[in-house]
Amino acid sequence: MPRSIKKKEKKLGIKQKLLFEELQEKIGITFTDESMLIQAFTHSSYVNEHRIKPSEDNERLEFLGDAVLELTVSQFLFKNYPSMTEGDLTKLRAAIVCEPSLVNFAHQLSFGTYVLLGKGEELTGGRERPALLADVFEAFIGALYLDQGLDKVVGFLEKVVYPKISEGAFSHVMDYKSQLQEIVQRNGQGSIEYLIVQEKGPAHNREFVSKVTLNAEILGLGVGKSKKEAEQKAAQQALEKLKSEKQK
Template sequence: MPQSSKNHRKPRSNYYDRRRHNRRLTLTEEQKKQFDDLLLKIDLTFENRKLLIQAFTHSSYVNEHRIYSFQDNERLEFLGDAVLELAVSQFLYKKFNSMSEGEMTKLRASIVCEPSLARFAEELEFGELVLLGKGEEMTGGRNRPALLADVFESFIGALYLDQGLEAVYKFLSQTMYPKINDGAFSHMMDFKSQLQEFIQRDNLGQIQYVIVQEIGPAHNREFVSEVQLNESKLGVGSGRSKKEAEQHAAQQALIKLSEKKDK
């Protein structure tokens, strides 16, 4: 006896499930305005706006709205991680030509780690634009450091695909590189030892550190240190402790000596 024709039909539920999972992401007018405001704030344009939106699309949003699974930001995060490593590596290589491979690796790790990237994302208010599922939103996902760090990497990946490495370098020169120059990550490095080695290797003379200023009340004091080479000012730095101020001064001295050596 021939089988009933209904046995050859695909279940209707599977068909409709596929249709639900093939929806494309759409934004409200308010969400579109938020992205416009972000680009205005950071002075950027995107040729492919879909890449920008994808960078801020969390997997929980994709799952909840049953849209294309590849529209979340996880692939962009993977790419952005690699692009960031290259961009930061190049900056450190050019900026600190007296720094060893091991020291650069340590410093880079402190810059591209989750807490640091999350802080950069917070300063840019990236969290406000992330497209989240309701469950992730209710559990505070918008402010989770891991999520924010991922979004920062995704944004870098999207920017790289849209405009290339030069655009990434330009963006980081406005957001990340100045903080490296200002010593925001100097707590991870012993710049005083590096400076001492630099001076001794080239027989440049003697260095000493002098606290030239103390600012603020005793419970919230800031120290300003000056590092001198043969009694001439070589670098100045500030910090909440004398040691921190000296580290920042040594870092600035290293930058100055490196730039002088390049000329």
């Protein structure tokens, strides 16, 4: 074991060691190299205060974890949203891996409890600081990847992140047509079709009426200043109809 890691472990009290054991039990993952897990939760303020090598904080793991998250989330979206365009996939991925989302995931797992902080950072509320929590989540992903590989990372995300996507937690960044398409495909309900059924008004102030059908049954109607807007509103109405039917 590297001398710097040994130093770090000597600095850990019994309470801190027990906390890392508790964390592994909570997430259902036992690290082969526990020092990797400890490093993921080691903030630079702790390193500076305890005179550990700067390379022993979690910043390099954060860099790696960011890339691993981008890859694994991209793979999930690519497989599960086959009708979504490249632009929409990019927007959705950005919403999933952005700081506020990572903070929510970190809170969900109480990651703030386990961070090793310097006294100054602790006193100024660092344990709850959003940027710090997002960094810790990324560092944890990086550490898990190095310790146990990509499949283990995917297994972890299948419990923590992917269900949130499937439940629609990020649907605000998906357009209504994409959402409707994914629901219909996921449930194997058939095929949807959009049709402009009416155009009205003068050329400079045109309005379009669109209908969306599922297996020839009208699901929604929408009115807009463009065909695209009318189709989006028709899809929105269709989603509301499907949602209300599901709740019955």
